Amino acid sequence: xxxxxxxxxxxxxxxxxxxxxxxxxxxxxxxxxxxxxxxxxxxxxxxxxxxxxxxxxxxxxxxxxxxxxxxxxxxxxxxxxxxxxxxxxxxxxxxxxxxxxxxxxxxxxxxxxxxxxxxxxxxxxxxxxxxxxxxxxxxxxxxxxxxxxxxxxxxxxxxxxxxxxxxxxxxxxxxxxxxxxxxxxxxxxxxxxxxxxxxxxxxxxxxxxxxxxxxxxxxxxxxxxxxxxxxxxxxxxxxxxxxxxxxxxxxx
Amino acid sequence: xxxxxxxxxxxxxxxxxxxxxxxxxxxxxxxxxxxxxxxxxxxxxxxxxxxxxxxxxxxxxxxxxxxxxxxxxxxxxxxxxxxxxxxxxxxxxxxxxxxxxxxxxxxxxxxxxxxxxxxxxxxxxxxxxxxxxxxxxxxxxxxxxxxxxxxxxxxxxxxxxxxxxxxxxxxxxxxxxxxxxxxxxxxxxxxxxxxxxxxxxxxxxxxxxxxxxxxxxxxxxxxxxxxxxxxxxxxxxxxxxxxxxxxxxxxxxxxxxxxxxxxxxxxxxxxxxxxxxxxxxxxxxxxxxxxxxxxxxxxxxxxxxxxxxxxxxxxxxxxxxxxxxxxxxxxxxxxxxxxxxxxxxxxxxxxxxxxxxxxxxxxxxxxxxxxxxxxxxxxxxxxxxxxxxxxxxxxxxxxxxxxxxxxxxxxxxxxxxxxxxxxxxxxxxxxxxxxxxxxxxxxxxxxxxxxxxxxxxxxxxxxxxxxxxxxxxxxxxxxx
Numbered sequence: 253x254x255x256x257x258x259x260x261x262x263x264x265x266x267x268x269x270x271x272x273x274x275x276x277x278x279x280x281x282x283x284x285x286x287x288x289x290x291x292x293x294x295x296x297x298x299x300x301x302x303x304x305x306x307x308x309x310x311x312x313x314x315x316x317x318x319x320x321x322x323x324x325x326x327x328x329x330x331x332x333x334x335x336x337x338x339x340x341x342x343x344x345x346x347x348x349x350x351x352x353x354x355x356x357x358x359x360x361x362x363x364x365x366x367x368x369x370x371x372x373x374x375x376x377x378x379x380x381x382x383x384x385x386x387x388x389x390x391x392x393x394x395x396x397x398x399x400x401x402x403x404x405x406x407x408x409x410x411x412x413x414x415x416x417x418x419x420x421x422x423x424x425x426x427x428x429x430x431x432x433x434x435x436x437x438x439x440x441x442x443x444x445x446x447x448x449x450x451x452x453x454x455x456x457x458x459x460x461x462x463x464x465x466x467x468x469x470x471x472x473x474x475x476x477x478x479x480x481x482x483x484x485x486x487x488x489x490x491x492x493x494x495x496x497x498x499x500x501x502x503x504x
Numbered sequence: 505x506x507x508x509x510x511x512x513x514x515x516x517x518x519x520x521x522x523x524x525x526x527x528x529x530x531x532x533x534x535x536x537x538x539x540x541x542x543x544x545x546x547x548x549x550x551x552x553x554x555x556x557x558x559x560x561x562x563x564x565x566x567x568x569x570x571x572x573x574x575x576x577x578x579x580x581x582x583x584x585x586x587x588x589x590x591x592x593x594x595x596x597x598x599x600x601x602x603x604x605x606x607x608x609x610x611x612x613x614x615x616x617x618x619x620x621x622x623x624x625x626x627x628x629x630x631x632x633x634x635x636x637x638x639x640x641x642x643x644x645x646x647x648x649x650x651x652x653x654x655x656x657x658x659x660x661x662x663x664x665x666x667x668x669x670x671x672x673x674x675x676x677x678x679x680x681x682x683x684x685x686x687x688x689x690x691x692x693x694x695x696x697x698x699x700x701x702x703x704x705x706x707x708x709x710x711x712x713x714x715x716x717x718x719x720x721x722x723x724x725x726x727x728x729x730x731x732x733x734x735x736x737x738x739x740x741x742x743x744x745x746x747x748x749x750x751x752x753x754x755x756x757x758x759x760x761x762x763x764x765x766x767x768x769x770x771x772x773x774x775x776x777x778x779x780x781x782x783x784x785x786x787x788x789x790x791x792x793x794x795x796x797x798x799x800x801x802x803x804x805x806x807x808x809x810x811x812x813x814x815x816x817x818x819x820x821x822x823x824x825x826x827x828x829x830x831x832x833x834x835x836x837x838x839x840x841x842x843x844x845x846x847x848x849x850x851x852x853x854x855x856x857x858x859x860x861x862x863x864x865x866x867x868x869x870x871x872x873x874x875x876x877x878x879x880x881x882x883x884x885x886x887x888x889x890x891x892x893x894x895x896x897x898x899x900x901x902x903x904x905x906x907x908x909x910x911x912x913x914x915x916x917x918x919x920x921x922x923x924x925x926x927x928x929x930x931x932x933x934x935x936x937x938x939x940x941x942x943x944x945x946x947x948x949x950x951x952x953x954x955x956x957x958x959x960x961x962x963x964x965x966x967x968x969x970x971x972x973x974x975x976x977x978x979x980x981x982x983x984x
Contacts, residue, residue: 374601399601402643410859413815417854418873419847419924420862431862438906439858446596452560454599454657455584455613464608464621 262379263473264367267480282496284355287487308369312361320354378467507536507697508664514571528722539698544718545744558589587665588658594647597654604638610661628656632686648679673937706749745939763791766829771821774811794961794974799981813852813930814838851921857913867901911942
């Protein structure tokens with residue numbers, strides 16, 4: 253866990269891009285399975301426990317089986333056909349694809365989410381502005397905006413209560429939510445406007461600025477990138493050697 | 505460091521799209537290091553002047569500027585960091601998620617070298633007496649702490665001019681003193697020029713050495729030492745909404761015998777997410793009687809009020825509506841009523857009026873609840889007109905609620921809740937941040953609801969004057 257906190261938050265973002273592009277090139281069970289196994293070893297050796305992995309990547313644990321099932325039922329049939337219910341056809345080909353897609357979602361998504369979820373927005377902003385050299389006005393405005401999310405949560409509660417108090421909650425759920433959402437939007441715009449004034453009053457928006465905290469790259473960032481390259485190369489290498497590499501451009 | 509010099513000659517500002525300037529023909533000189541309390545009735549342009557001095561009034565598309573306004577010989581918007589501004593709403597002053605970052609933000613923008621930033625940050629936090637960790641989340645701060653944090657962020661920039669726009673209006677009495685004392689210390693330490701806008705004069709008298717009163721429509725109505733100005737102008741200032749020391753407020757009551765109980769709380773514990781925030785409460789809410797709920801910050805007053813009002817489920821114990829209030833509704837617990845059943849029986853005025861607004865015009869805002877109840881057009885029109893007239897909002901009937909002043913918004917939120925004529929009114933800090941005039945109007949209105957209409961009122965307040973006038977019964981909550 254500690255290890256991830258010491259790399260610059262920009263590095264996992266770059267690493268995620270470096271990793272997902274080659275991994276997206278193929279749909280096969282071997283690449284995904286090798287990558288997943290490699291990540292399991294990496295996580296275990298740097299002390300990222302299964303609880304953390306599940307907590308950060310749980311949406312994928314739902315999404316992966318869903319995409320696998322839809323492949324299983326609706327992929328273009330080929331090979332032996334095992335079952336057929338109306339439009340759904342389960343064939344050799346669809347079973348293979350379902351497995352590959354399910355694993356692929358996990359292989360690409362899990363390590364990415366584990367690395368990116370829980371990144372401290374303040375450190376990320378420091379990194380994006382100082383290391384990635386994104387325009388600081390944009391980065392800081394976005395950072396200040398993230399603080400408003402918590403405030404807007406409370407606003408939403410108050411708005412919902414206030415609407416009930418005024419006898420306005422008897423319409424359907426959809427209409428009610430839309431109206432409350434609009435009220436929240438108005439409040440959010442006003443909060444945004446005031447925030448902009450407060451920022452401007454503190455001298456925000458000038459051409460030059462310094463940073464109270466330096467955001468730098470260190471050897472750990474290099475290790476992370478090398479690690480990602482190594483996992484990618486191993487997964488694709490094994491898949492090519494085993495002859496199961498199945499590029500997306502050759503059609504599913 | 506020395507303070508800034510302010511010079512205004514024939515200065516004025518007209519917001520884009522408004523028919524008249526908010527400020528016109530202002531001539532004013534403030535010497536370096538002076539500490540000025542800026543007074544004037546609502547709408548005299550106090551906040552506009554502060555925003556202009558802070559250089560955040562906006563460009564040509566926001567409005568038209570006339571005359572000359574200089575801070576240390578330069579137009580305030582031409583140089584960053586000349587002046588620091590603290591706004592009224594504590595929430596609005598917080599920019600970053602960590603205390604240290606929030607204070608450092610201004611220094612970074614002024615391109616102060618990194619090594620110097622952190623020493624400035626620590627010094628500023630010491631100066632305002634905010635002894636918390638630099639990594640502390642700003643979300644966890646109280647209102648008074650937030651305002652002192654904002655002040656720290658300002659003084660870390662070392663401005664020659666510190667501008668405070670009603671910095672204590674939204675704070676409880678403890679917070680008010682914290683912030684006032686911090687400002688006094690900072691002003692003495694830095695020698696910066698200070699301009700404060702605030703209705704509550706007494707709070708700031710120990711800090712300021714000059715009082716300037718703006719005249720509505722333009723110019724300066726009075727200017728001089730606090731003593732001299734307040735002696736001569738006490739009456740007109742009070743009439744204009746300023747809380748002048750020595751002129752207490754009062755509202756006459758014509759109490760009658762209390763009527764039947766409408767709501768009964770038995771061993772009631774309220775809170776959020778199953779966690780009670782106060783000790784069990786037994787209390788009855790009776791027709792023709794006002795119940796004042798008071799207690800320190802965080803004692804759970806607002807949560808209790810929302811629970812009594814049928815908006816939050818109790819964490820323990822129960823709230824029962826008597827058959828007198830229920831009428832033909834079967835459920836005893838107001839929290840189980842449908843919204844329409846609730847609105848015609850218990851009305852709630854929230855702390856922040858903005859959360860209540862649903863319409864684009866003041867008139868529609870008042871009508872919204874009545875229309876939802878299916879009342880006829882003629883009835884809605886008559887009721888809305890009567891309420892707008894009673895609350896002096898009739899001239900604003902077609903204005904957008906969000907563009908109203910704080911006092912007007914508060915009166916409108918009361919009007920919307922009164923529209924369906926509930927027998928119980930629950931008000932959360934109805935006088936928070938209000939000027940003297942709005943205070944009197946609101947308290948008079950609440951008193952007449954109780955005394956003339958036989959309503960039951962539950963008022964959550966920090967305000968000792970409200971407690972004195974409306975406290976037919978007082979419930980004091982301690983911290984849990």
